[in-house]
Amino acid sequence: MPRVRTAAALLAALALGACASTPGPDANNDPYESTNREIFHFDQKFDQWMLEPSAEYYDDYVPQGIRNGAHNILSNLNQPAVFVNDVLQGEPKNAGETIARFTVNTTLGLAGAFDTAARLGLPPHTNDFGLTLAKWGVGEGPYLVLPMLGADPPRDAIGQAADFAFDPTIYVHLKAHIWWAVGREYLTILDTRARNLDTVNEIERSSLDYYATTRSLYRQFRDNQIHNDKPPPEE
Amino acid sequence: MVGIKHDVFTAGLKAALMALILAAGLAAAPARAANPAEMFIAQNVQRGLVILNNKQLGKEERRSQFQAFLLGLTDIRVIADYTLGQYRRGASPADMAAFEDAFKDYALAVYQTYFDKFSGQTLQVTGSYPLDPDETVVKTVMIDPAKPNDPNPLLVNFRVANEGGRPAVVDFSVSGVWLRETERSDFTSYLGQNSGNIPALIAALKTKTEQERASAR
Numbered sequence: 001m002p003r004v005r006t007a008a009a010l011l012a013a014l015a016l017g018a019c020a021s022t023p024g025p026d027a028n029n030d031p032y033e034s035t036n037r038e039i040f041h042f043d044q045k046f047d048q049w050m051l052e053p054s055a056e057y058y059d060d061y062v063p064q065g066i067r068n069g070a071h072n073i074l075s076n077l078n079q080p081a082v083f084v085n086d087v088l089q090g091e092p093k094n095a096g097e098t099i100a101r102f103t104v105n106t107t108l109g110l111a112g113a114f115d116t117a118a119r120l121g122l123p124p125h126t127n128d129f130g131l132t133l134a135k136w137g138v139g140e141g142p143y144l145v146l147p148m149l150g151a152d153p154p155r156d157a158i159g160q161a162a163d164f165a166f167d168p169t170i171y172v173h174l175k176a177h178i179w180w181a182v183g184r185e186y187l188t189i190l191d192t193r194a195r196n197l198d199t200v201n202e203i204e205r206s207s208l209d210y211y212a213t214t215r216s217l218y219r220q221f222r223d224n225q226i227h228n229d230k231p232p233p234e235e
Numbered sequence: 236m237v238g239i240k241h242d243v244f245t246a247g248l249k250a251a252l253m254a255l256i257l258a259a260g261l262a263a264a265p266a267r268a269a270n271p272a273e274m275f276i277a278q279n280v281q282r283g284l285v286i287l288n289n290k291q292l293g294k295e296e297r298r299s300q301f302q303a304f305l306l307g308l309t310d311i312r313v314i315a316d317y318t319l320g321q322y323r324r325g326a327s328p329a330d331m332a333a334f335e336d337a338f339k340d341y342a343l344a345v346y347q348t349y350f351d352k353f354s355g356q357t358l359q360v361t362g363s364y365p366l367d368p369d370e371t372v373v374k375t376v377m378i379d380p381a382k383p384n385d386p387n388p389l390l391v392n393f394r395v396a397n398e399g400g401r402p403a404v405v406d407f408s409v410s411g412v413w414l415r416e417t418e419r420s421d422f423t424s425y426l427g428q429n430s431g432n433i434p435a436l437i438a439a440l441k442t443k444t445e446q447e448r449a450s451a452r
Contacts, residue, residue: 207421208443216420
């Protein structure tokens with residue numbers, strides 16, 4: 001994961017810790033809610049003026065095959081980090097599938113452009129160090145929203161820092177490496193936004209409090225990843 | 236010659252009989268033993284998808300049929316009451332009745348938009364687990380005919396409650412995100428910022444319902 005997101009996450013966590021008074025009891029574990037809402041409002045404007053139009057342009061004018069190829073390459077670049085987290089979580093079957101997928105897609109899949117491994121019966125799965133920390137019993141921490149990056153509580157922000165270290169591309173010395181990192185991060189965000197154009201718009205349209213809705217969506221989605229679609233915890 | 240013909244005829248009759256027995260067995264035996272909640276979902280949700288897939292229906296007729304289907308499948312009142320969270324305790328009966336009505340219209344408009352995303356797909360029940368003696372979560376996947384071998388099909392779960400002897404869906408989730416839970420966060424946060432004013436929530440829901448209907452036209 002590029003260092004841009006990681007540095008922004010850690011700086012935001014420090015800044016919020018410095019400017020917030022001692023938080024009172026909060027059923028939503030969102031003691032910095034007023035600051036989060038300001039940042040969320042900024043993110044909505046960023047999405048409205050920059051990200052959504054870019055994603056629509058990307059969706060309308062870039063052929064589906066190229067978009068799929070870009071998505072596959074980005075996913076393939078994440079496989080080393082997924083593999084390390086599969087091992088750390090004691091998931092040997094998943095780890096085996098991940099290393100097999102990375103090998104097949106990098107070679108037969110032309111540097112990851114084609115998901116040849118899926119056609120050979122090796123399904124994809126995601127994993128990250130934030131999930132590893134969660135499975136080790138580390139709490140999420142207070143809910144945080146970051147500028148241009150969205151929801152990123154401390155556990156997930158720290159997770160991204162670790163995943164950055166697991167990314168083999170950071171050890172490849174390229175000229176203007178930071179621009180490669182920024183470009184890759186931007187393409188990842190663009191790809192995700194383009195794939196969810198209608199969904200995001202529908203959720204926003206049907207919400208009375210879009211901030212609260214996205215907070216709930218984020219937490220439920222992460223909880224489901226942590227529990228691997230097993231029964232939800234008792235209410 | 237007569238003997239050979241007899242053998243062929245007998246062999247043919249035996250083969251036909253075996254085929255009949257096998258066919259009857261396959262038709263009668265379910266793919267897996269399904270409990271009542273699973274059967275309820277398998278039979279009823281597919282009916283909803285059939286309505287959405289029916290291109291011969293006009294838009295208004297499809298909406299009307301789908302709403303009737305949703306009202307028969309779900310217990311909208313139970314869902315509505317849940318979404319108020321702690322604000323339900325202080326609500327007057329009149330406010331509760333008005334809220335349940337407004338929520339019903341809002342939910343029908345929103346749920347149709349969500350279910351529209353599954354049109355063209357078929358539902359396959361993959362299992363279930365109990366939450367308590369009166370509630371079961373039924374697990375399903377949505378099979379997209381354009382991607383029959385998709386290694387990661389969409390996971391949709393249904394929470395089925397026993398409401399006075401009648402099964403009813405009280406929540407559903409897509410990829411682990413439960414709609415009722417999300418609505419509860421949304422509405423309680425709105426009420427928290429509006430001094431717990433339920434009439435204000437009702438008015439906001441009516442506005443959202445109109446917006447949702449307008450976007451569906």
